[in-house]
Amino acid sequence: MLAPYSVVDACGRVLMGTMAPQRPHAEPGCTVVDELPPSEAHYRDLVAETWVPMPPRPSAAHVFDWPTHVWIDPRTxxxxxxxxxxxxxxxxxxxxxxxxxxxxxxxxxxxxxxxxxxxxxxxxxxxxxxxxxxxxxxxxxxxxxxxxxxxxxxxxxxxxxxxxxxxxxxxxxxxxxxxxxxxxxxxxxxxxxxxxxxxxxx
The missing domain is CATH 1.10.287 (Helix Hairpins)
Known part of the structure; x- marks a missing residue:
């Protein structure tokens, strides 16, 4: 029987989401969660053990900073x-x-x-x-x-x-x-x- 799994890194970023018959192996520093995120625009709060929606992207130039979970503009x-x-x-x-x-x-x-x-x-x-x-x-x-x-x-x-x-x-x-x-x-x-x-x- 297939079950939902997500592998997330230490910042809560989803590295893999899958339906599998058994829990996937997690690399060191990663966590396996027994559910899939609501959408690709979510990350995992590992302390609260819940999915958090990413804030809206301010512009096409912004990139998401995973350690702080905020959008940043990397341009000089x-x-x-x-x-x-x-x-x-x-x-x-x-x-x-x-x-x-x-x-x-x-x-x-x-x-x-x-x-x-x-x-x-x-x-x-x-x-x-x-x-x-x-x-x-x-x-x-x-x-x-x-x-x-x-x-x-x-x-x-x-x-x-x-x-x-x-x-x-x-x-x-x-x-x-x-x-x-x-x-x-x-x-x-x-x-x-x-x-x-x-x-x-x-």
Whole structure:
């Protein structure tokens, strides 16, 4: 007849769980328990003779320290800085992509021309705006309206992108200046307002 057995080490880590007709042999320093753990996420408290659930894993970088039964992050401070900066940059790219979401690539490639003409027109309303005038004609609106719409979009995009770039650089600086693990992990993007429209005439 098969019976449940677990072999655990001195830290309570399950080395083997099995159904067997007789108790398995335990190496020195190990203990045989006449039952299986409730799940793989349990360890054995050898003093209380009970199964204990492992605490939730804080992150993929954490490893379980069996002698103390706690999760620890083995990364050095420099490794932690690099990982935190990578996360900050990834979130920055996500927020930057939100500024231009919904606009096709071919239209985005025209934004430098639109921006250049709109800013020139803002500085001198006699400045030529042939590209914007062509868009206005195709769109069926007056050139002056097109210039004003584009200038407003350009200014809104500049404001949003300045905030985005400046915030990312401030977060990078904070990570580099952090002296402890806790300070590094505390560096995160603050909530930002809804993204402004990109430099398009729409």
């Amino acid at each position: 401070l420099d490794e932690l800085r690099a990982a935190q900066l990578a996360g900050i940059n990834a979130e920055g790219r996500r927020r930057a992509a939100a500024l231009t979401a919904g606009y096709p690539d071919f239209e985005q490639r025209t934004w430098p021309s639109q921006e250049r003409e709109a800013l020139a027109w803002a500085a001198d309303q006699a400045a030529p705006t042939p590209y914007l005038d062509g868009i206005a004609a195709a769109r069926g609106i007056e050139p002056a309206q097109m210039r004003a719409l584009t200038l407003a979009a350009v200014q809104a995009f500049q404001t949003a992108s300045q905030q985005l770039v400046g915030t990312r650089q401030a977060l990078r600086d904070a990570i580099q200046a952090a002296a402890t693990r806790e300070e590094v992990l505390a560096v995160a993007w603050p909530p930002l307002p809804e993204p402004s429209p990109p430099p398009s005439s729409e």
